[in-house]
Amino acid sequence: MKNFVRWRSLSSALLLPLSLGLWTACSSPSSPETVKNTPMKDLHTYAKPEEVKMKHLALDLAVDFSSKTLSGSATIYFDKSDFASLWLDTKALEIRKISGADGSERSFKLHPAQEHLGQALEIALQDGDTSVRIEYVTSPEAEALQWLAPVQTAGKEQPFLFTQSQAILARSWIPLQDSPGIRFTYEAKITVPAQLMALMSAENPTEKSADGVYRFAMPQPIPAYLMALSVGDVAFASVGARTGVYAEPSELERCAYELGEMEQMLNAAEALYGPYQWGRYDVIVLPPSFPFGGMENPRLTFATPTIIAGDRSLTSLIAHELAHSWSGNLVTNATWNDFWLNEGFTVYFENRIMEAVYGKEYAEMLASLSLKDLQEEVAAMTAAGQAGDTRLKLDLKGRNPDDGVTSIAYDKGYFFLRLLEERVGRDKFDVFLKEYFTTHAFSVMDTEGFIAYLNTHLLEKNGVAVDTTLYAQWIYGEGLPSNHPQPSAARFEQVDTERSAWEQGKAATSLNTKAWSTHEWVYFLRTLPETLSLEQMQELDQAFGFTQSGNAEIVTVWFTQAVKLGYEAAYPAMEAFLVKTGRRKFLMPIYSQMAATEQGMRMAKAIYAKARPNYHFVSSNSLDKLLGVTAQ
Structure with missing residues (x-):
């Protein structure tokens, strides 16, 4: 995701705490089927995966624009368990019926709602159960769902729907275990009006279905926040062997041109940190109400139309979302306290992709703007009494995880990784990151696990002394340490020259700004x-x-x-x-x-x-x- 509270220039409320243990994957080989479990606590879910953990989801939903609801069923698959209940997250869902694989009903209880968290759905299991089918309807006010009238689209003729599940909004359109530390595969059947196309974070069609029925499969395990659905009058254009663009028909040509270098970005990313493991990489350019710059839904990035500038100047956002295919989607933060492991790595990776495609001077401009933004936000947060939130390792107990979506995770995380690169050298750091993504593919990581891995596989391996003060300053300390890297943007020095000339009386029309x-x-x-x-x-x-x-x-x-x-x-x-x-x-x-x-x-x-x-x-x-x- 590229968007946060301080609003990068190129990209709250209280929660009642829960004391639930969460089992999440810590490290595994690259195969999705071989994920190991290590206990990590997630305070933002009702799920009890140490008892019963979902491993596959099957959706069968109909999209109704007139009532602004999704209705149908979600079948949750899990391993046979000796525990009596399956615990799921829900928010404002109408649960109509729950049954086992044999078709007989299962009793359930919706616990009292807690603000922001929604309601825990406790389902009574019978001996031998390995799945339950939940029939339900979403609320017209479901927080993850954005229903657009035709007038809010470019074409002005057809309605549009898109989802935004991050951080904990997936529970408002699907009953499931809504935690970044729980990964599952999924399949879906989605029925929509015949004139519209449905797309998901999965294997997608490139043409409209005659009957409005679409079937999807996501064979790689993903966390709930990457569940995504979009329905609208869209068309597809290929821009590379593995890359393409979806957009409203009237906007498709412009969007395809603007994003025409995605294949180059994908090749550059693979050259850095290993094979892309998600099949295709496509982007859908959504209507203007999309709240973020982009959302890294696997196989199908959701993107804002505000990046369509006509000159490909804002495509660093696509590099960012593409980078999430490794950092975030492939190796995921175990809890929202570890959010920087998603976004700091992604900004670093984004910058490397931009350097590979557009050159070092271009990438240094992005880094220089990021540093200025970070310094401003650290100062603002400190002045507002929020200095604790300038730490990389967050403490979101009793809070909305969206409180952690600031430039600290993104830009302070980036500069910490850049500092590590400068200490050991880029070649060694690249070997380390490639190994990190490969070793922990389709798994999750917390901050302490990363520090241990970093000590062993980067510092000690390369004869660099482990410096615990570095972690105390950067990860657990407030503010921006004085030893942060200093980007050098020569092209900004030329801007300074022109601005100074204008301030001293030179006419604005005479400034040298053409390039x-x-x-x-x-x-x-x-x-x-x-x-x-x-x-x-x-x-x-x-x-x-x-x-x-x-x-x-x-x-x-x-x-x-x-x-x-x-x-x-x-x-x-x-x-x-x-x-x-x-x-x-x-x-x-x-x-x-x-x-x-x-x-x-x-x-x-x-x-x-x-x-x-x-x-x-x-x-x-x-x-x-x-x-x-x-x-x-």
């Missing part, structure tokens, strides 16, 4: 003086067309600056952008800047009233809290 990428423009805008005049804002706007730019990365920085300085000429375009765009990364900085003043707060609430119906729960949940709006 600038999105990253240089973002850097230019973010390093402008704090106190620009409205005349200076107008000069920049007239010279470079920021207000009317179609590049979401650029306009987000520009609109935030416009609100701060009261540049009202940008407000109509800003409102249109906020109403149309649902990506949380872009929404939060603009709304936050408006919310900083009384007048701005009134403007924010007026825009939000129009825009909120277009937003996914993930975005509206954050904005409700920011703006003090009661959930609707």
Whole structure:
């Protein structure tokens, strides 16, 4: 996933704690069928996998746009157990009937709901049971499901549905064991209106079915947060031997061009860290309400249309989601306290892919922007009394796991791994990472397990002394250690030269900006003086067309600056952008800047009233809290 609370420039609420033991895979050979179990506690699930653990899921669901529900059955398969109950996670599901493989009913109990966690579903088992079939219906308000009216799509004629299961929202559309430490295979039969296509995080069709029935298989075991479904009027275009793009028909050509280098990225990734183990790598470009930059659903990345800039300048997001095919999807964080093991590795891997495809100077621009963002967020979190959340190893007991989705996991994690690379050398670090992904494929890892593996297989193996102070500073310590790596972005030095010339009186139209990428423009805008005049804002706007730019990365920085300085000429375009765009990364900085003043707060609430119906729960949940709006 590429999106978080501080909103990378190129990419809460309390929970009642549970004291449940969780058995999860710690290490295994690369075969999905040979996963070993080691106890690790996950406080965000009702499941008791040390008693009964699901190993396969079979879905049979019908999609009903009129009622905004999914209905049908989920069959949970597990090994025969001496325990009397199977415990699953659910949230606002209507459980109609549960039966065993013999067709006879099984009694069950839905325990009282706990905020954010939903309800535990306890199913009574009979001797010899190895599966149960749960008939159920989802709620129209299911938090993982985003139902879009035709007007919210590019084509304006057909409705659209997509899911977002991470972190613990899969339980709102499937009764299952919703923990990153529990992996299972799955199959599905999905029935949709005949004019629409269904896609999942599985083996997918490339053409519409005549009867609206689609069948899927995911033979590799995945955790629940990677369960994904999308239904809409989409078409497919191949961009490589193993890569392709799904999008609404009117957008397909643009999207296929923009993502035309995916095969090169895939080849570069394999050259670094071993074979891609998921078959195909395809991307679906979703309607604008998708709340994240991307979601790494296996075989089918969900992506925001805000990366379609026309010049392939924002495709680092695709490199990030592709990298998750190794870090996260192949080797998964055992619990959400270990989230940095997913995202820190992925940002490191993303940067290496971008370097391989576009060159070191390009990759260093991304790293430099990440460092600036990280420094700003660490300062903001510390000032807000949240310094504890600047540790890589989190303590999310009694909290929503989404609280851990910040740049700390992503960028502090990246710079820690980059520091390790600098200490041992890139060649040795690459050998280590490739071995790490291969050894622990289709398994999970926690922070302490990784440290032990790191000591043995990287440091001691290469004659480097184990430095426990390094872990104390970077993993268990607050803030950003002073020994962090320093990216060197020569192209930003050229931007500094042009910006300084403008500040000293050179006309904006005379600046040498023709070869600038999105990253240089973002850097230019973010390093402008704090106190620009409205005349200076107008000069920049007239010279470079920021207000009317179609590049979401650029306009987000520009609109935030416009609100701060009261540049009202940008407000109509800003409102249109906020109403149309649902990506949380872009929404939060603009709304936050408006919310900083009384007048701005009134403007924010007026825009939000129009825009909120277009937003996914993930975005509206954050904005409700920011703006003090009661959930609707």
